[in-house]
Amino acid sequence: MVVPDLSVNIAGLHFKNPVTTASGTFGYGDEFADFMDIGKLGGIFVKAVTGKNRDGNAYPRMAETASGMLNSVGLQNKGVDHFCREIYPRIRDFHTQIIVNVSGSTIEEYVAVAEQINELEKIHAIELNISCPNVKQGGMAFGTIPSMATEVTAEVRKVYKKVLMVKLSPNVTSITDLAKAVVDGGADVVTLINTLLGMAIDSEHRRPFLSTITGGLSGPAIKPVALRMVWQVHKAVNVPIIGLGGIMNATDAIEFILAGASAIQVGTANFIDPTISVKIIDGIETYLNRHKVQSVNSLIGALRTE
Amino acid sequence: MHFTKQVQDLRVVSNTRLNPRHFVLELLAPEKLPVILPGQFTQVLVEDSPSTFLRRPFSIHSVDISKNTLRLLIQIKGHGTMHLSRLKEGDSLNLIYPLGNTFSLPKTRDVLLVGGGCGVAPLLLLAQFLNQNNVHPTILVGFRTKEEVSEIEEYSKYGRVLLTTDDGTAGEKGLVVDHSIFQKELLSYKKIYCCGPDAMMKAVAKIARMHRVDCEVSLENTMACGFGVCLCCITPTDKGNERVCVEGPVFNINRLKW
Numbered sequence: 001m002v003v004p005d006l007s008v009n010i011a012g013l014h015f016k017n018p019v020t021t022a023s024g025t026f027g028y029g030d031e032f033a034d035f036m037d038i039g040k041l042g043g044i045f046v047k048a049v050t051g052k053n054r055d056g057n058a059y060p061r062m063a064e065t066a067s068g069m070l071n072s073v074g075l076q077n078k079g080v081d082h083f084c085r086e087i088y089p090r091i092r093d094f095h096t097q098i099i100v101n102v103s104g105s106t107i108e109e110y111v112a113v114a115e116q117i118n119e120l121e122k123i124h125a126i127e128l129n130i131s132c133p134n135v136k137q138g139g140m141a142f143g144t145i146p147s148m149a150t151e152v153t154a155e156v157r158k159v160y161k162k163v164l165m166v167k168l169s170p171n172v173t174s175i176t177d178l179a180k181a182v183v184d185g186g187a188d189v190v191t192l193i194n195t196l197l198g199m200a201i202d203s204e205h206r207r208p209f210l211s212t213i214t215g216g217l218s219g220p221a222i223k224p225v226a227l228r229m230v231w232q233v234h235k236a237v238n239v240p241i242i243g244l245g246g247i248m249n250a251t252d253a254i255e256f257i258l259a260g261a262s263a264i265q266v267g268t269a270n271f272i273d274p275t276i277s278v279k280i281i282d283g284i285e286t287y288l289n290r291h292k293v294q295s296v297n298s299l300i301g302a303l304r305t306e
Numbered sequence: 307m308h309f310t311k312q313v314q315d316l317r318v319v320s321n322t323r324l325n326p327r328h329f330v331l332e333l334l335a336p337e338k339l340p341v342i343l344p345g346q347f348t349q350v351l352v353e354d355s356p357s358t359f360l361r362r363p364f365s366i367h368s369v370d371i372s373k374n375t376l377r378l379l380i381q382i383k384g385h386g387t388m389h390l391s392r393l394k395e396g397d398s399l400n401l402i403y404p405l406g407n408t409f410s411l412p413k414t415r416d417v418l419l420v421g422g423g424c425g426v427a428p429l430l431l432l433a434q435f436l437n438q439n440n441v442h443p444t445i446l447v448g449f450r451t452k453e454e455v456s457e458i459e460e461y462s463k464y465g466r467v468l469l470t471t472d473d474g475t476a477g478e479k480g481l482v483v484d485h486s487i488f489q490k491e492l493l494s495y496k497k498i499y500c501c502g503p504d505a506m507m508k509a510v511a512k513i514a515r516m517h518r519v520d521c522e523v524s525l526e527n528t529m530a531c532g533f534g535v536c537l538c539c540i541t542p543t544d545k546g547n548e549r550v551c552v553e554g555p556v557f558n559i560n561r562l563k564w
Contacts, residue, residue, distance in 0.1 A: 027535035034311040047535075055547050062530050062538035064360050069530060073537045076547060219359060271531040272351065272361060274402065275313055 004288035005295040006281070008042070008262050010240045011163045011188040013124055015042035015097055015263055018296055019253065019281045022244050022267035023048055023101035023127060023167075024073065028087050029094055035274040040281060042263060043097030046087075048129055049117070051109040053079045063200040063209035068219025068246070069268060070198050072212040075103050075132060080113045084120065092122040099165065103129040107155050110142075114160040124162050128153065128187075131169030131194035132216075143169035143194075146181035153185025165189040165242065168233075170222070171197045175229045176236035183237050190233060191242040191265070193226045218268040220246040227259050234260025234301050248276070250283020260301040310340060311405060311533060318397045319375055324456040328424065329391050330367065331378045333399060342369050342376065343408035344432035345524055345556040349532035350378070350390070351400040358386035360530055363551075365428035365501070366404065368460075376403075379457075381424040405532050406555050409522055412436070414496035417443040419465075420510050422482050422502030423450070428524055430457070432499055433464035444468060444495070448482035448502070451475050483509040493517040500524070511559040521559045525550045 006017035020043035026032065029044045038044065056076025063070045077083070083100070091098060100117050104110040110128065117126055130143035130152060142152045153166055166182040168175060170193040179190050195216025200209040208214075226245025234241055243261030247253050248269045256264045266277045273279070284296065293299060316333035323329045349361035367379040382391050393399065409432050417436060421429045426447050436443050445461045446468040452475035461467045469477025470485050478485050483506065487493075493513070500510045501524040514521035527550040529539035534552035541550055542563040548554065 024537075025531075025535060031534050035313060056537065056540070059540055059542075060528060060538075061540065062528055062536070064358075064528075066357065067359060069360060071530070071536070071538060076537050076540070268530075271536055272359075273313065274531075274533065 002294065004285060004293060005297070006285060006288075008297060008300075010242070010262050011125075013097060013163055017042040017281050017284070018257060018261075018263040019277055019284070020045060020097070020099075020242070020263055020265050021270060021277055022265035023129070025267040025270045028091050029098070030090060032270075032274055036278050039095035040278050041096045042281075043099055044094070045099045045101055045127055045265060046091070047077055048075045048101045048103040048132070049077055049080050049083045049113055050075055050103050050105075051080055051112050053077070053082070058211040060209060060211055061215075063215070065198070065200055065217065065219075066221060068217055068221035070200055070210060070215040070217050071195070072210045072215035074212070080116050084116060088120055088123075092120070097125070098123055099125045099127050101127045101129050101167070102156075103132060107152050110152055111155050111159055114156045118160050118162065125165055125189075126160060126162070127165040127167050127191055128156055129167050129194070130182075131167050131171075143178065144172050146177050149178055149181040150185040153182045153187050157186030163188050165191050167191040167194055168229075169194050170225055170229055170245075176232050179233040179237045183239055187239060189240050189242060190237065191244070192233060193222070193229050193245045196222050196225060218246070220248055222246050223252060227255060230256055230261050231259040231303070247280070250280045250287060253280050253284060254287055254299065257296065257299045258301070258303045260303075262300050311402065312340065313400065313402050315398045315400050316376075318393050318395055318399060319373075320395060321391070321393050323391070324379075325454045327454065328379065328381050328456065331380065331390065331393065331399070332375050333378070333401070334373070334375050339369065339371065339374055339376065340404060342366055342404045342431070344435045345408040345428050346404040346406050347428075347532070347555060348376075348378070348401045348403035349405060352386040352389050353400070355385050355389040358384075358389065361402065361532060362386050362390075363405075363526070363529055363532055365524070365555075366431055367427045368430045368434060379424060379427040379430075402532060406551055407553065409435075409499055409524070409556050411439060412441060412497040415441050416494060416496040417441055418487070418495040418498045419443050419445045420482055420498060420500040420502070421446070422448045422506045425500075425502030425506070425524075425526075426457075428501050429499065430460060430464075433461060437464045442466075443499075444487070446470070446482055446485055446487060448472075448485075448506075449476070481509075482506060483513065488513050493519055495519055498522070508564055511562075511564055514559060522556050523559060523562075524555045525557060526555065
């Protein structure tokens with residue numbers, strides 16, 4: 001049997017396979033070095049980087065819910081200078097695509113971070129995070145108002161010369177309006193979905209479980225919403241899509257690819273099985289063999305709706 | 307010797323019910339056990355329990371290198387732990403381990419261990435470790451009532467054991483911090499290691515500060531991953547928000563914002 005081709009091309013970037021890991025669920029990659037060979041992955045989206053150090057939100061930041069979890073981490077990170085100086089040198093030689101998730105509270109902050117990341121030789125793409133539900137200012141606001149989404153994308157586009165991905169929020173009335181807005185602003189790729197805004201209550205103590213009261217829902221609970229949005233965006237725009245939301249296994253990943261994703265991100269599942277991303281790569285290969293499909297590319301958006 | 311974290315299926319050798327709320331699982335590793343230090347923990351996958359989505363963290367209670375086994379002391383709290391309580395000999399259990407930092411080696415022999423309820427879990431391994439380093443600690447353990455008092459013979463192998471129960475049915479009556487050992491004008495201990503509910507650890511920390519006794523506590527914050535990437539289990543320290551699963555679970559009280 002011919003070994004199927006798992007590689008995908010996304011906006012000119014080569015990914016050895018469509019399996020990547022979602023920002024905020026994979027650290028900077030090296031935390032997983034004990035568990036797996038990072039070089040097997042198509043890519044890794046590293047933890048969000050902001051202009052300055054952020055302490056994030058107060059504890060408690062997490063609540064387990066039915067088939068998922070809520071988090072309100074709040075973009076805790078040590079800032080872009082620290083990333084370039086301390087983190088980048090230790091991850092730059094991973095044999096995989098490294099994409100930096102860029103976050104901020106103001107357009108100026110997004111632009112400043114993107115400008116600095118643009119200088120890093122081994123980083124060929126950024127993922128603009130205009131969809132974090134857990135920061136008071138900015139964050140999700142840029143991702144819910146189309147004109148603001150276009151503006152922040154366009155401003156970053158002026159300074160960022162490589163592949164520009166924009167991560168969309170599902171907390172909107174029309175996901176296609178937002179996708180079109182960021183493509184108008186110059187996005188090369190759209191990533192979706194970020195977490196769904198949710199809430200959990202401890203009835204015994206009459207208190208919210210999270211310090212921030214509301215937080216972002218992830219895990220299998222959100223997969224049907226994510227699939228629907230990937231499908232809608234696939235029909236609405238002409239840029240590649242990276243899909244995520246509750247992917248726990250290879251079957252889930254295939255579903256996103258059929259809905260129109262050129263690649264997928266594994267997120268919350270990394271917490272439960274740190275080796276899951278490698279298992280998903282193997283599972284996709286098995287699926288291709290079983291269905292006698294030569295290349296994963298022929299599955300992208302190949303949902304039969306007739 | 308290797309310190310690599312691993313994801314591994316271990317086999318249940320025994321499941322011993324200590325009392326209605328607590329049980330001990332003894333687990334056999336498929337390969338030679340990695341080095342496990344006192345204070346370290348494991349993330350346990352609870353399968354076939356739909357409401358238990360994430361793994362559950364448990365302190366490593368003890369290690370038997372000759373049998374290549376480790377033991378977990380678990381309190382039944384919800385569906386996940388209820389499910390684990392029903393495991394039988396021969397069943398398989400998936401663990402990520404060993405995780406987290408460790409209690410430090412004391413620079414003194416005057417050592418007091420204080421554990422409350424299920425918080426006694428890491429103190430047995432710590433007591434074993436101290437003995438190997440020729441330290442014989444005093445071990446103060448607190449339980450709710452006589453029926454829950456367990457494993458005293460185990461602790462007694464490693465040092466003098468003191469006991470409290472909330473209702474006074476065994477040992478001194480009250481919480482561990484009410485024990486007469488803390489009432490003495492000058493506390494004769496130079497190092498305290500403590501694990502239990504937050505309120506109890508804070509009370510012990512207060513006494514330790516008052517008597518200028520060095521004190522380490524083992525925290526138990528809710529966590530998603532257990533190996534440092536989700537940033538959910540943080541606690542404020544002198545270095546900002548630190549991860550209980552990596553920089554902890556053991557912290558010197560001087561570093562905490564207590």
